[in-house]
Amino acid sequence: MTIRYVVASAVFAAALAAAAAVQQAQANPYPTEVVTDYVIGCMAANGETQEMLRRCACSIDAVASILPYDTYERADTIIRMAAVSGDNTAMFREMAFLKGIVDQLHLAQIEADFRCF
Numbered sequence: 001m002t003i004r005y006v007v008a009s010a011v012f013a014a015a016l017a018a019a020a021a022v023q024q025a026q027a028n029p030y031p032t033e034v035v036t037d038y039v040i041g042c043m044a045a046n047g048e049t050q051e052m053l054r055r056c057a058c059s060i061d062a063v064a065s066i067l068p069y070d071t072y073e074r075a076d077t078i079i080r081m082a083a084v085s086g087d088n089t090a091m092f093r094e095m096a097f098l099k100g101i102v103d104q105l106h107l108a109q110i111e112a113d114f115r116c117f
């Protein structure tokens with residue numbers, strides 16, 4: 001093997017790896033831990049079977065295709081804060097603007113249910 005062949009092979013392999021990483025990033029733009037948390041919660045609610053794993057994974061992919069991650073993150077934060085009791089978190093339960101953000105997530109989840117369940 002020549003050095004030219006080795007270098008060309010290394011460049012080609014690096015290009016393939018980069019293309020695969022970009023394709024995976026485009027497939028689901030949500031962080032892995034968010035996807036995992038969603039799927040685990042979905043399976044806890046719907047059954048812990050291989051079929052539910054596939055459906056729940058499909059569901060978060062569908063949500064990700066509808067809702068940008070920053071909107072998902074805002075809605076998730078609002079939902080978590082609204083679940084905390086007390087006067088300090090009342091705004092998360094009462095403000096129409098924040099309810100609108102949560103509604104966007106709920107609509108995306110409804111669409112995901114149609115696609116995956």
